[in-house]
Amino acid sequence: MSLLTVGTIAFDSIETPFGRAERVVGGAGVYIPLAASYFTDDLKIVSVVGGDFPPDEIDYMVSRGIDTEGLQVIEDGKTFTWHGKYKPNMTERETLDTQLNVLASFDPVLPESYKEVDYLMLGNMTPSLQMRVIDQLKKRPKLIALDTMNFWMDTAMDELKKVLQYVDVLTINDDEARQLSGKFSLVKAAASIHKMGPKYLVVKKGEHGALLFQNSNVFFAPALPLAEVFDPTGAGDTFAGGFIGYLASTEDLSFENMKRAVIYGSAMASFCVEKFSIARLKELNDDEITERMVNFVQLVNFDAKL
């Protein structure tokens, strides 16, 4: 099944307590399809970069089965850059600098061959651009997933609520679920968000794992406790890529399969944080992913003896 990702591509400059990286490749438009490429090979991307973006990196994406017809390269423009610094707890981070560059005038135009895609993953960006993508589709995908953040709740809540009506899966963190719904209890927040459109709510809690809600069904996926957490940047997008990539490859939207997808997403995210940028994702193989899935089974498996 085809999977279209619409998301930003960036040069990230990152400072963590364990090191720093300068102008490394990042953004949802890279992490999501790359993570998904370990599950399915019918991948498409809509994004924008400047003339400063390395052709090698685009070639690499193509080598992973990612169709880049929808990737706009603005030769006389510069790629979006983000500079952030993590606090010692590695969960909070401070944005030191953002240069929108080519992103400022980004119009996510879908090539003709993208308009009947089966699965759609909308990375975090202006809700009106996410809506613009949906408006170009010729038929409704089997599944639309959307990632967003508190910034859009603060500045564009109406547009966000409009696009949410078309969305099947919403991925946000716990604070954002509370902000969007106005409810403290995540159980109540999920019920409230279901009414806005999304049938499924994935609450990403970083090192504390993720929760999947669908009506009265709840599933909890832990994050794997790791000896080395090097850089959390991109973990949420990598999670989303593993999640929707697994769904697109299995074509099964039952809650049981959604649970597996959440665990695959968590497994992919656990690799992402081990190195800067996409370094760990680039060197990954299927055996390592299976091995990590076994780790997840062991991590939560118990016999209640009831």
Place this chain on the structure above:
Amino acid sequence: MSLLTVGTIAFDSIETPFGRAERVVGGAGVYIPLAASYFTDDLKIVSVVGGDFPPDEIDYMVSRGIDTEGLQVIEDGKTFTWHGKYKPNMTERETLDTQLNVLASFDPVLPESYKEVDYLMLGNMTPSLQMRVIDQLKKRPKLIALDTMNFWMDTAMDELKKVLQYVDVLTINDDEARQLSGKFSLVKAAASIHKMGPKYLVVKKGEHGALLFQNSNVFFAPALPLAEVFDPTGAGDTFAGGFIGYLASTEDLSFENMKRAVIYGSAMASFCVEKFSIARLKELNDDEITERMVNFVQLVNFDAKL
């Protein structure tokens, strides 16, 4: 198997976003044995209260199978009081007032019949008092569990490290595990803490669940997402009581059984937060506990199909 709990008993005054309670019964010395009483009936307690402590509450503890010979009642003294206010996120809290009262001169004297106890749970208190309890034992218990907090790491680290040498299970939160070990990664923190004495480390993460470490074994127990979280006070102690109560009743210290104990602890904690003080624990029955264990199984159960 006999289980001795040494812990403070308090009058708590609590403010949460959902309500307030004035001078309600609280403290590790109440929550721990009460939670454990749902698993085992050979319970003993060492603690101290003032003449203002309601005899009815002591009678209730006795009715739950708790031997109160070791409970010192200082007739002309006042019970320890704590006044705290939770922030809107319900995880951070501010202490508004503390009156040590009879706790200031507390000497945890063990009655003769307590000195050969099988299981020992040392609630959070001055490490030197925890050591004083261990010093009075005639034989080593099958298991010693200890709860502590950042305050003792800040003010009495040497005494804490001394008592830890005698401890099998340490229960602390994630920030405290990092502070005690000086390691950011909880995997590394656990390895470091094992070397201090405790063979098992339970990292309590409140609404994010709990982690159990034993050498290379790791187990994750989620917290149940609840529609109503009324008051988190006592949840950590209730967890500890369910955990060690289950172990004392099963007499099985395998990692597999420790996992079940962590889930039972989590189940008991999930009840605790539904009402102020011990109100929910008082009205609980075994069927409700079993039902909640089923909820935990459903919450994390998945078929990886590997």
